[in-house]
Amino acid sequence: MFNGMLAFLLRSRDARAAALRRHFVFLLVPIVNPDGVYNGFYRSDTRGQNLNRFYLGVPNAKLQPSVFAIKHLLVQLAAREQLSFYIDLHAHANRKGVFAFGNALTGEAQVQSLMWAKLAALNSPVFDFLSCNFTEKNMHASDREGQSKEGAGRVALFKETNLTHLYTVEANYNTCRAVNIIPPSSNDPTGRTSPSTNAAMARRPPPRFSTEVLNQAGRGLLIAALDLVNGNPWSRLANSDHRTLEGLRSWVVAAVNAT
Numbered sequence: 405m406f407n408g409m410l411a412f413l414l415r416s417r418d419a420r421a422a423a424l425r426r427h428f429v430f431l432l433v434p435i436v437n438p439d440g441v442y443n444g445f446y447r448s449d450t451r452g453q454n455l456n457r458f459y460l461g462v463p464n465a466k467l468q469p470s471v472f473a474i475k476h477l478l479v480q481l482a483a484r485e486q487l488s489f490y491i492d493l494h495a496h497a498n499r500k501g502v503f504a505f506g507n508a509l510t511g512e513a514q515v516q517s518l519m520w521a522k523l524a525a526l527n528s529p530v531f532d533f534l535s536c537n538f539t540e541k542n543m544h545a546s547d548r549e550g551q552s553k554e555g556a557g558r559v560a561l562f563k564e565t566n567l568t569h570l571y572t573v574e575a576n577y578n579t580c581r582a583v584n585i586i587p588p589s590s591n592d593p594t595g596r597t598s599p600s601t602n603a604a605m606a607r608r609p610p611p612r613f614s615t616e617v618l619n620q621a622g623r624g625l626l627i628a629a630l631d632l633v634n635g636n637p638w639s640r641l642a643n644s645d646h647r648t649l650e651g652l653r654s655w656v657v658a659a660v661n662a663t
Contacts, residue, residue: 405493405502405575406434408619409626419637420597424626427635428488431477436470446495456492456572457551459560475560482565489569489629492557493622500610501532501580502621505572507558508540513568516632518656519649520569523631526587526640528624529601530580530610530617573625575618580610587643597638598623 413430415421424430435441436456440449448454455471458464463472481487504524506517517538525533543559546552553559558570583606589597598620611617630636634649646652 405573405618405622405625406432407615408622410434411619412623412626420627420630423635423637424630427630427633429486433470433474436474438470454547454549454551456494456557457547457553457555459557460555460563461560474557478561479564482561482567487565487567490558490561490567490571491625492572494572494574496574496576498576499535499574500576500578501535501582502528502530502573502575502618503532503535503537505542505556505558505574506536506538507543507562507570508538509568514538514660515653515656516568518660519652520571520628520632522652522656523628523641524624525584526644527627527631528621529583529586529606530613530621531584531624532581535581569629575621576613579612582606583608583610587640589638589640590642592638597640600640 410432412418412421413424437445437449440447440455443450451467453468455468458468458471459475463475465472478487478490504521506521508514509517521531521536521538522533524531542553543562544552544554554563556572558572561567561570583601585603585606586599586601588600627636631639631641631649641648641652644652646655
């Protein structure tokens with residue numbers, strides 16, 4: 405997903421990529437745990453630490469140097485009101501698909517958070533909106549090692565900044581539960597956007613996750629942010645059931661009120 409996001413942002417002839425660069429400044433960290441990855445560890449670093457449990461408070465600069473640096477920078481940006489989104493990419497061995505964990509918010513903040521996730525599903529065939537989790541319980545639950553998710557980046561940053569768009573995005577190693585119906589884009593005469601999917605395509609067996617499938621999912625996360633600020637020149641929203649951002653907002657509000 406990360407490579408898909410980076411390659412998309414660097415496109416020189418894509419109006420969406422250009423719009424993203426105008427609307428946002430991107431700070432990208434390719435690997436938070438390089439030593440662990442080098443040694444083949446998919447969850448811990450060389451000290452046996454799950455680094456995504458050390459964002460609460462002040463991380464140890466010697467024991468968790470990457471987390472310390474990232475947290476310090478993000479808190480500074482938030483204090484200057486320069487942090488709009490935080491997206492932490494992970495792999496997931498059990499739950500299928502690509503999905504987000506967000507924070508339990510209230511009022512309009514909760515609506516905006518859910519709108520981003522729904523827009524991600526509108527722009528990616530494999531982003532599973534129904535598998536997303538925005539509950540209070542998921543902010544405090546303990547993982548299988550007994551460590552609380554309060555130390556995760558999205559939760560710890562929320563406690564210190566109260567920002568809306570703070571997410572952990574997980575991708576299964578293999579496949580998804582189902583494929584979303586993706587409407588065609590608007591105002592794209594060159595056909596540069598990724599293909600739409602119709603109901604017949606959505607009924608086919610879910611694809612095995614290839615590099616390109618995950619790259620496309622990464623692009624969808626960025627395009628969702630662009631749609632949310634109404635800055636997408638090739639938006640799919642007008643051809644969806646929601647038609648407009650306000651239509652999507654009304655759908656999300658109804659869904660929240662029904663729970």
